[in-house]
Amino acid sequence: MSRGELDLLGVGFGPANLALALAVDELPPDDRLGALFCERQPRFGWHRGMLLPGATLQVSFLKDLVTQRNPTSPASFVAYLHERGRLADFVNAKTFFPTRLEFHDYLEWAAARVAGSVRYGTEVTALRPVREDGAVRAVEAELSDGTRVRSRDVVLATGLRARMPRGVPRGPRVWHNHTLLGDLRALDEAHAATGTAPRSFVVLGAGQSAAEVVQHLHARYPGAEVHSVFRSFGYAPADDSPFANRVFDPAAVDEFHTAPPAVREDLLRRHAGTNYSVVDQDLIQELYRTEYAETVAGARRLHVHRASELLEVREEETAVAVDVLDRTSGAVRRLRADVLVCATGFEHLDPAVLLGELAPAVRRDAAGRVLVHRDHRLVTDPDVTCGIHLMGGTEHSHGLSSSLLSNVAPRAGEVLASVRRRRGAPAGARAGGLPV
CATH class of the missing domain: 3.50.50.60 (FAD/NAD(P)-binding domain)
Structure with a gap:
């Protein structure tokens, strides 16, 4: 050398x-x-x-x-x-x-x-x-x-590189959650200059980050509606039980690395619920209580669109139009929001x-x-x-x-x-x- x-x-x-x-x-x-x-x-x-x-x-x-x-x-x-x-x-x-x-x-x-x-x-x-x-x-x-x-x-x-939904590029009103706080500061400055406030947000995703974004936006903007959109029927709780968590032990890496490829794939699939598209149970309960309390009061700001997916996203000068498909009924609802936040994960x-x-x-x-x-x-x-x-x-x-x-x-x-x-x-x- x-x-x-x-x-x-x-x-x-x-x-x-x-x-x-x-x-x-x-x-x-x-x-x-x-x-x-x-x-x-x-x-x-x-x-x-x-x-x-x-x-x-x-x-x-x-x-x-x-x-x-x-x-x-x-x-x-x-x-x-x-x-x-x-x-x-x-x-x-x-x-x-x-x-x-x-x-x-x-x-x-x-x-x-x-x-x-x-x-x-x-x-x-x-x-x-x-x-x-x-x-x-x-x-x-x-x-x-x-x-x-x-x-x-x-x-x-x-x-990691932020992953966006297919066909949905990032833009002034279409964000990925990993830049959320900086983007919100810029949004607040723009609204302060006009004496207005955000009125609506759409959050795409069913994982921990998506749920945290929903909670944060709902608390930060008390006059705005927050629409949570995901393909599953409800937020799924993370499997953080002691036996399942052994999949993250240092010794588990030895076992996984020496296992046949088919076994590796099976283990990844079986334990995906420890990490992917899952939410902490306490946060799920808090969001549910918020939604229920608003239903009782008759003043809904938190809207959960379950079993739903994006059909089309169109950025406009003052809003973003988001078409949401209800996968169970086939109905399409158009949401107009200040911002679409995509909490859609990352890729290597x-x-x-x-x-x-x-x-x-x-x-x-x-x-x-x-x-x-x-x-x-x-x-x-x-x-x-x-x-x-x-x-x-x-x-x-x-x-x-x-x-x-x-x-x-x-x-x-x-x-x-x-x-x-x-x-x-x-x-x-x-x-x-x-x-x-």
Whole structure:
């Protein structure tokens, strides 16, 4: 390897690569890695547009960035609470689930600990193979600031892309929920300039985010109607029972990865209710009580359009027209709203988009999905000896927790152990608490 070459280049700096940076930071001084993380945002941020007042995390605070990898880490959520002077108060709150706002503050606090290894406002625009003696032994990354860096291992954590309904592009009055708070601030400013207020919203989706958006809009705009549209008959409660939640355990990843493909698909289907298109039971009850109270009072603002779907969306200058089909009766209702909010989830980017010349060397299964080793490395042609790791986008190979916070700490330890093992770390050395 050439002098000055990185051991590890992280592409993206959300919770996944932040957890990895913390694991790297915990290595002993005589075993440090040369690591750099590039993030296109100007500062750390994780779903800022959905930091709604009162919204809580859906996983335990113990599934923070470090605890399941190293319970003694100085970067744990408990250590954060202690430093902020809120540890006793949090204990007295008797909850495992902090607000999303507080957990985001924890993430920012943790990111500040490793700020020296992060370049914010910098995007990796291309990755190119570096060949030595007939093998691809490193990757050269071109950065948005014009510089280039080489690294022996690359960790892709490019996050998720907002998914919109087919044929419905984003626009001034058609939003995706992940930018909600910023979009609402702009909407409020526009209405303040004319002395008016929003009168109607349509929210598409049946999952946790959709229900939270409905609740927030209903509370924030007491003079507006909120229409909730989804294909199912009602909001479905999330399966957060202890036995079902074992599907998110670190050990479950081992079982899932070694299972036959047909079994993997069956398990994903059977346990989709732990994560997809489901809502916290307390929020369901609150929305139902709101709808019922308004029915009794004869002043409806919350309208639930069950077993329904969008037929057509047309943006106008002062409104958006939304045609909604009742799937049971075939009736079509036209709603005119200030905004349509699509809480329709996210999708992963294919790593081939960034890998460029390296993409053909990545092995895929019969369905066209990338093959991934247990240590989160892409399976590549034998002449590619550098490591290309994925942080997310591996649900088909590593299970439901692949894109969630649940296993972010153990996964960081596994990736770091893989990097160090192939780098030739001394036997018995430890990667931030994880045996190699």
